[in-house]
Amino acid sequence: MRRAVEDEFELRTRYTTMHRGELEQTLGFLLRAAWKEVSAEFNAFFRDADFTPALYTIMVLVDLNPGCNPGDLAKPMGISQNNLVTHIDELVERGFLTRSVHPRDRRVKVLNLTSAGQDRLADLRKAHKRYERRITDRVGKDEMGQLLQILRKFNGMPG
Numbered sequence: 001m002r003r004a005v006e007d008e009f010e011l012r013t014r015y016t017t018m019h020r021g022e023l024e025q026t027l028g029f030l031l032r033a034a035w036k037e038v039s040a041e042f043n044a045f046f047r048d049a050d051f052t053p054a055l056y057t058i059m060v061l062v063d064l065n066p067g068c069n070p071g072d073l074a075k076p077m078g079i080s081q082n083n084l085v086t087h088i089d090e091l092v093e094r095g096f097l098t099r100s101v102h103p104r105d106r107r108v109k110v111l112n113l114t115s116a117g118q119d120r121l122a123d124l125r126k127a128h129k130r131y132e133r134r135i136t137d138r139v140g141k142d143e144m145g146q147l148l149q150i151l152r153k154f155n156g157m158p159g
Helices: 008-017 023-027 028-047 053-064 070-077 080-091 116-140 140-152
Strands: 095-100 109-113
Touching: 023 028, 023 080, 023 109, 028 053, 028 116, 053 080, 053 095, 053 109, 053 116, 070 080, 070 109, 080 095, 109 116
Parallel strands: none
Antiparallel strands: 095 109
């Protein structure tokens, strides 16, 4: 019977020294491992602000696309409408977003940042730049540029 891992340090050490063989050559494995690292780093940077990657992404997308509707956000975020509505509800409750009826189509809801949301997003963007800088420092500026270019191409985005 295997013994349970006693602490996080032992688990991390075991993970970094474990032989992964051909997995180190597979896109899915490497993307997932990278996502876990950058997600943990994001959460550490934004813990005090009480913001998740999803909440930050919604704020940025609404800022860049004022008057968008919730359905517009689901696809680029890769989350379901139900999960998205939960996040939007939270941002509305916190006073960062407004959700109102479209002036020409009452069936459609439109999203906009409040002035408090704009102020909060300005602070979050500064923190996000520090976070990105820290990630870039780990891999190098040129490598980060190459990685971003490859990922944009992979996701069908312009260079």
